[in-house]
Amino acid sequence: MGAPTRITLTGVFGVGKTTVANLVARQLGWEVVDADDVLVSIAGKEVAAIFEEQGEAAFRETEAEAFRQMEGRSGLVVAAGGGAPVNADSRRSMVEAGLVVCLKATPETVVQRMEAKDQHRPRPMLAGDNALARAGRLLDQRAAVYALADFTVDTDGMTPEEIADEVVRFYQTRGERPGRVEQLTRTPSILPPVIDAPNATTTIRTASGEYPAFVAWGALERLGDITKRITEARRAFLISDDAVMGQWGETAIASLREAGLEVASHTIPSGDASKSLGQAAEVYDWLASQRAERRDVIVALGGGMVNDFSGFVAGTYLRGMPVVQAPTSLLAMVDASIGGKTAVNHAGAKNIVGLFYQPKAVVADAATLKTLPKRALVEGMGEVIKHALIRDPELLAVLEARLDDLMALEPELTTQVLARNVQIKGSVVSEDERETGGVRELLNYGHTLGHAFEAAGGYEALLHGEAVAVGMIAAAEIGRRVGITPEALVHRQRALIERAGLPTKPPAGIDRARVTAALSLDKKIVAGGQRWVLLEDVGRPIVTSDVPKDVVESVLDELLA
Numbered sequence: 097m098g099a100p101t102r103i104t105l106t107g108v109f110g111v112g113k114t115t116v117a118n119l120v121a122r123q124l125g126w127e128v129v130d131a132d133d134v135l136v137s138i139a140g141k142e143v144a145a146i147f148e149e150q151g152e153a154a155f156r157e158t159e160a161e162a163f164r165q166m167e168g169r170s171g172l173v174v175a176a177g178g179g180a181p182v183n184a185d186s187r188r189s190m191v192e193a194g195l196v197v198c199l200k201a202t203p204e205t206v207v208q209r210m211e212a213k214d215q216h217r218p219r220p221m222l223a224g225d226n227a228l229a230r231a232g233r234l235l236d237q238r239a240a241v242y243a244l245a246d247f248t249v250d251t252d253g254m255t256p257e258e259i260a261d262e263v264v265r266f267y268q269t270r271g272e273r274p275g276r277v278e279q280l281t282r283t284p285s286i287l288p289p290v291i292d293a294p295n296a297t298t299t300i301r302t303a304s305g306e307y308p309a310f311v312a313w314g315a316l317e318r319l320g321d322i323t324k325r326i327t328e329a330r331r332a333f334l335i336s337d338d339a340v341m342g343q344w345g346e347t348a349i350a351s352l353r354e355a356g357l358e359v360a361s362h363t364i365p366s367g368d369a370s371k372s373l374g375q376a377a378e379v380y381d382w383l384a385s386q387r388a389e390r391r392d393v394i395v396a397l398g399g400g401m402v403n404d405f406s407g408f409v410a411g412t413y414l415r416g417m418p419v420v421q422a423p424t425s426l427l428a429m430v431d432a433s434i435g436g437k438t439a440v441n442h443a444g445a446k447n448i449v450g451l452f453y454q455p456k457a458v459v460a461d462a463a464t465l466k467t468l469p470k471r472a473l474v475e476g477m478g479e480v481i482k483h484a485l486i487r488d489p490e491l492l493a494v495l496e497a498r499l500d501d502l503m504a505l506e507p508e509l510t511t512q513v514l515a516r517n518v519q520i521k522g523s524v525v526s527e528d529e530r531e532t533g534g535v536r537e538l539l540n541y542g543h544t545l546g547h548a549f550e551a552a553g554g555y556e557a558l559l560h561g562e563a564v565a566v567g568m569i570a571a572a573e574i575g576r577r578v579g580i581t582p583e584a585l586v587h588r589q590r591a592l593i594e595r596a597g598l599p600t601k602p603p604a605g606i607d608r609a610r611v612t613a614a615l616s617l618d619k620k621i622v623a624g625g626q627r628w629v630l631l632e633d634v635g636r637p638i639v640t641s642d643v644p645k646d647v648v649e650s651v652l653d654e655l656l657a
């Protein structure tokens with residue numbers, strides 16, 4: 097870069113960019129431009145109106161156009177919109193034009209500064225109640241793109257004049273940095289970018305229609321907007337369980353209301369016992385008393401239990417109401433919410449009454465995992481590891497390299513890993529919606545024995561994901577003994593399962609006879625014998641019924657010893 101004649105200030109709204117931009121411009125004798133003013137003049141309407149009428153994606157496009165229009169102008173301090181660097185084109189424009197400085201602040205500071213000033217232009221991303229929580233989420237969500245700046249000023253406790261001095265000092269001392277543009281415009285990750293992506297993470301295509309899945313840190317903020325766009329509903333009927341309602345109900349309801357939907361909510365007790373026809377009857381009564389109509393929407397906020405149950409209710413009430421799945425457990429995000437399998441338990445059998453019923457959208461807010469009990473988080477890792485093993489060597493490598501960060505829910509990584517899992521499950525479902533012998537069967541890796549262990553433990557000794565972990569250990573060992581699975585993979589899989597805190601054998605007291613009995617009851621059996629998904633390698637699963645009974649018996653002997 098030659099002598100840079102542009103400084104772009106980024107950072108979340110409320111941090112003080114406009115004020116600081118004016119002060120910096122005065123010191124340097126430059127001009128000030130508020131990027132929002134440029135885009136408002138391009139669009140011919142206010143920021144809030146563009147958001148409202150066209151959505152965030154269109155807004156970001158207009159914003160990118162505003163940066164293009166400013167190309168070539170020099171002697172300029174630009175105050176960029178808070179979300180501008182999320183768009184790759186806008187980011188590149190800023191970086192190529194000159195220095196990019198990020199003004200950083202804690203959510204508390206942001207909200208304070210925001211309240212202190214006269215707001216002539218309300219901010220859609222921070223609109224509504226609980227601005228502090230929203231500011232926190234936005235900062236989390238955008239941390240990775242804000243990190244792509246030449247210089248960052250921690251502005252907490254600083255006056256605008258002090259901040260401006262810092263910016264000018266940096267401008268005057270900055271040196272040449274080869275490779276800077278590449279470095280600052282790169283997409284911040286080895287996996288596809290999803291943080292606050294205005295568009296869906298993936299689209300699931302089934303015979304009964306296509307639907308988008310959104311994965312983002314803070315996605316619940318957009319639940320209302322997405323629901324509103326995707327359905328014709330006037331009213332949303334939110335179903336959740338007590339644990340989830342207490343933690344995330346308010347955020348979900350606020351988002352739905354802000355989008356202009358009327359909201360009524362119903363809470364069922366946590367736990368799989370709620371997945372029953374009796375509970376469904378109660379919810380039908382509630383829907384009837386509320387005069388729910390066919391074009392209204394059911395929103396399922398919760399773990400796999402709530403997702404399965406609400407999907408079932410939605411699929412059967414009025415012969416089918418639209419449903420939006422908002423999964424809040426890891427298992428639900430990567431598995432239960434996608435694919436349209438809905439069911440209740442009946443007469444002691446799990447998921448025995450149900451239907452394939454696809455949602456209109458899946459909105460997975462990675463941040464909700466922060467309140468998920470640890471055992472449930474670990475459990476979900478069973479399915480995450482399974483997805484990597486059957487479909488994605490790169491994901492497996494990411495899990496091995498960064499498992500601890502993932503278990504600590506590092507936002508960027510968590511969001512990306514979730515997105516990848518949703519894509520994997522979505523692509524499998526798109527290829528084989530109803531599990532009719534196609535690729536969907538591959539998702540049953542670890543499930544043949546997994547289901548048997550789960551049932552033998554009365555669905556309590558082992559949670560589903562835990563049982564799948566043990567089932568994968570068993571499947572790998574069976575695969576090794578029949579000459580399909582390489583020994584190195586057996587070890588690699590075991591190491592990851594152990595590190596995730598998942599079990600590698602069934603707990604003591606699991607009755608061998610019950611396992612064998614459950615095996616022959618497994619609904620995945622087709623005529624001709626037991627079907628096994630075995631791994632030839634990472635990403636190379638095969639299905640075979642050609643496993644001698646005594647191999648299975650001896651692996652069981654070892655696991656249950």
Ligand SMILES: NC(=O)c1ccc[n+]([C@@H]2O[C@H](COP(=O)([O-])OP(=O)(O)OC[C@H]3O[C@@H](n4cnc5c(N)ncnc54)[C@H](O)[C@@H]3O)[C@@H](O)[C@H]2O)c1
Pocket residue numbers: 337338339340343366367368371398399400401402404424425426427428431432433434435436437438446447464465466467468469472475560
């Ligand atoms: N449809 C499918 O394809 C499919 C696939 C796998 C599992 N399932 C079903 O999913 C269910 C298991 O899912 P699960 O493990 O999510 O169980 P779950 O829904 O019962 O959730 C586990 C526990 O965590 C709580 N919880 C969930 N999210 C939370 C959050 N963000 N904060 C605080 N607490 C939270 C719940 O209240 C519950 O107590 C089973 O019913 C299973 O049959 C369905």
Ligand SMILES: [Zn+2]
Pocket residue numbers: 431479543560564
């Ligand atoms: Zn499973």
